[in-house]
Amino acid sequence: VTNIIVSGIRGRMGQSLAALVRDQADQLRIVAGCGRERAAGADAERYGCPEIVPFEDAADVVEMADVVIDFSNAEATRSLLEAAGNALHGRALVVGTTGLETDTDRALQALSEKAAVLIAANFSIGVNLLLGLTERVATALRAERYDIEIVEAHHRLKVDAPSGTALALGHAAAAGRSAQLQQLRQDGRSGDTGQRPVGEIGFHAVRGGAVVGEHRVLFLGDRETIELRHEALDRSLFAEGALHAAQWLATRPPGRYFMSDVLGF
Ligand code: NAD
DSSP, X not given: OEEEEEETTTSHHHHHHHHHHHHTTTTEEEEEEEESSOEETHHHHTTTSSXXXXXXXXXXXXXXXXXXXXXXXXXXXXXXXXXXXXXXXXSEEEEOOOSOOHHHHHHHHHHTTTSEEEEOSOOOHHHHHHHHHHHHHHHHSOTTTOEEEEEEEEOTTOOSSSOHHHXXXXXXXXXXXXXXXXXXXXXXXXXXXXXXXXXXXXXXXXXXXXXXXXXXEEEEOSSOEEEEEEEOOOTHHHHHHHHHHHHHHTTSOSEEEOHHHHHTO
């Protein structure tokens, strides 16, 4: 049995994970959750775990876990690392939270010398395939002739934009053109923008309703448009991928891992 701590247990992804773990009780067990408020007994059980501790107290429970899975938000992930970074040594950490601060990225990189760490903006097989395809298409279609725009849509409760997945697709596109995304990134456009610079990669975020997640990568030429598109139909898609990654990661030595390592492509 793989013992798991779910950070952000009361959230949409946390609850999607809890529902899947319930169905695989012979292989997976949630030993504790982290959330804003402490809970025990029936108050915790209804979220699918025996106890919930605040992020600041995560170190108290981390010892019970083979792997911690974090789907919270930038602030909570930072608190988790501050509180339990040392307790995580020798264990595994899967991070699905997006919009992380630069300092948190650095802390995760440092932690990967002592723990197995996997960070992914998206745990679906489809999006991970799309990352590779985006890089290939961007390599084949030259910047002078094909403009790249990335359009994403998410539910109204999402707090960061562009989505982590859109940025990952942007990094893949930039890599395909042997460039750094920072130099090409353009978030939205408004007003007197001037003509589109060659090579720019534009990001557009649609927010509303209950959209689970849609990503489109457009390659716009003078006489043709190519579109790579992915639509997530159900959040459990990400939860399933994250659990698969967590089981895989739980037996790895310290290091920084990627979804491509888990999926083998
Ligand atoms: P959510 O808002 O439903 O859940 C977040 C949880 O974290 C909630 O329980 C909330 O109470 C808790 N939280 C937030 N801020 C906190 C704070 N400051 N202190 C303590 N607790 C705090 O969000 P969600 O839809 O479950 O998404 C969570 C994260 O996962 C987001 O960053 C989202 O972009 C990301 N996400 C990633 C993937 C992927 O495949 N990698 C898929 C879906 C969502």
